[in-house]
Amino acid sequence: MALTAPMADECLICSMEESGPAARVFRDQQWAAEVAPGYEVPGWFFLRSRRHAEKLTGLDEAETATFGRRAHDLVSAVERVTGAPAVYLLSFGENYRHFHALVAARGDRVPPERRGWALLGLLAEGRDVPAAHALAARVRLAYEEIVDEREHATVR
Ligand SMILES: [Zn+2]
DSSP: OOTTOOSGGGOHHHHGGGOOGGGEEEEOSSEEEEOOTTOOOTTEEEEEESSOOBSGGGOOHHHHHHHHHHHHHHHHHHHHHHOOSEEEEEOOOSSSOBOEEEEEEEOTTSOGGGSGGGGGGGHHHHOOHHHHHHHHHHHHHHHHHHHHHHHHHHHO
16 A cells, blocks of 8 residues: 555545536636535535645645635625525535535525534435536626626726
């Protein structure tokens, strides 16, 4: 066993490099956001480092410096499209140590007992691949608009 071999072969988060364009919100040098295989609840996205970096503390300087910007833009896009009163940003780093955060819209029809941690219980009944991908397409456009708006604001 080579001690230097990355965990990529068995890493779900690394395998998302192969995900198709229908699942994708964006992909850049350091970060990507997609609907994750097995987690296709409409309004749920995984924001992940493209490199197999383990835990938040495993991010390098460039990843650390850009994480806040990407999280802000992604959550803004999800808010804009869904109108959800809350958009969660969750990172456990336990089952999949490759750094990622779940960005999850909590819609206004979710009852109080299903909010907070309990929202994750929606995975059992809330998976809907076509609806998750349709929403991803709208969030992708909103994300692109948000980035464009900021770039135009700074060159003025
Ligand atoms: Zn990985």
